[in-house]
Amino acid sequence: MIQYFFSNWKDIPDTYQWKAYSLEYWIWILILITLIVIMAKIYKKSNHKDAILKGIAIVIVIQEILKDILHYYAGSLELEHLPLHLCGISIFMVCWHAFSRNKLNTQFIYALTLPGAIFALAFPNWTQYPIFHFSSFNSFTIHTWLIMYVVIQLYGKTLRPNFKDLKYTFIFTLLLMIPIYFLNKIWNTNFFFLNTPSPGSPLMFLYQLFGNGYVIALVLLFILLWILIYIPWMETYENKSYQKNRELS
Template identity: 35%
Template sequence: MTYFWTIQEHVPDGLGFRLFGIAHLLWLGGIVLAVLAIALTCRRWKPETVHRLLCGLTWAALLLEICKDGVLLYTGQFRPNYLPLDLCGLSIFVEFAAVRKPRPLLLEPVYSLSLPGACLALLFPNWFSLPLWNFFSLHSFLLHGLLVLVPAVLLARGILRPNWKRLPFCFTCVAAACVPVSLVNRHFGTNFFFLERPSSGSPLVWFEQVFGSHLIGLPVLMALIWAGMYGIPAVLRRLCGGRR
């Protein structure tokens, strides 16, 4: 319990968990099983029940973030880099709004931005230097798990129907957000959206080593991820349609 309430910057080296080590894989496996179980089960529920579930999940994500900020303020550890200005932090509010106003232009960013952002954060967590039994480590796993679960439920129920034609809107949203975020980064020395430096252990490190700048990797990875998220389902639908 010595470092349970301690932020990443104050934890000594060597106390964290290994990327794709047993503990990390157990967390990933648990999240995947929970998401699949809930998403498949909710397909048999009444719409009102599903809506209550989604509202509860988005409230849980928001309260987790508020609780984190409360702990940081109470313990005197609050820093600008803990503001919810990264992609996953903003996704909390996007998903909260999309569940209550399920319109295409709100739902599409949930699929194209929130879902892959949360998945990548879980695969390459930038909190791996924290002990597993640490409030901020537990918070990060749970929060990102919720950010994956919400779009999974929306997809399972057919509320969210991805359409690649809305991708320009999503890209514009990200590009527009980069402007104020980069100003915040410069003023406070933060690294929101990984605009200043790549996250340790992430694919962006490779781009920095090979091309001299990790920023090249941001649009490349985005294009590859979107190609998979929209292209693979389209191919599968065409194959299934052809068999009929």
């Protein structure tokens, strides 16, 4: 199996493909969760938190570039490998956030990067490669680094999601989807999965149910998701505001 580590997926026998939720998959997930937990504890105790965040961001960018270089030499580089999927955009947002934080990138990494990367690992779409292939290695790890970047800040209490600032991320994402939609039409790509969901993902249910209205249903689904993941933080802010007003009275 290792002999196909740098091979074009078209040259790899189907017998070397792996299946989601196989033993190999769960071993990968267990290792990656362990890494996130360890890194979260290190980050919380560290006096060099900014350096850790910048280090993770730089690793993600370098790995993304290396991935495309390896695909080029394997003869498997395609337009779909451009960083225009949600997790690809997240690479730039994480790097931006690591070096210059603002309301937009702070809410983006919590509202989109975190759930997007978790969804990618939960429903992997790179099973055409062997489990021991550079593309599989990259897909497992780069999504983990994106999750790690957000989780360690939540655990270390250096990132506070704020529902009031989510509007910046919402507007930015809608504006971003417009050119990506037309690029998909021109290049016959499926960035952001605007044409159809990833094969095997639960979003196929939305596509089968709504057809051409799938994207609208997807946006509504994300709004529902945001409400759910922001509710705990809204309660936290309300409790702090109540305590502050009580102290002043």
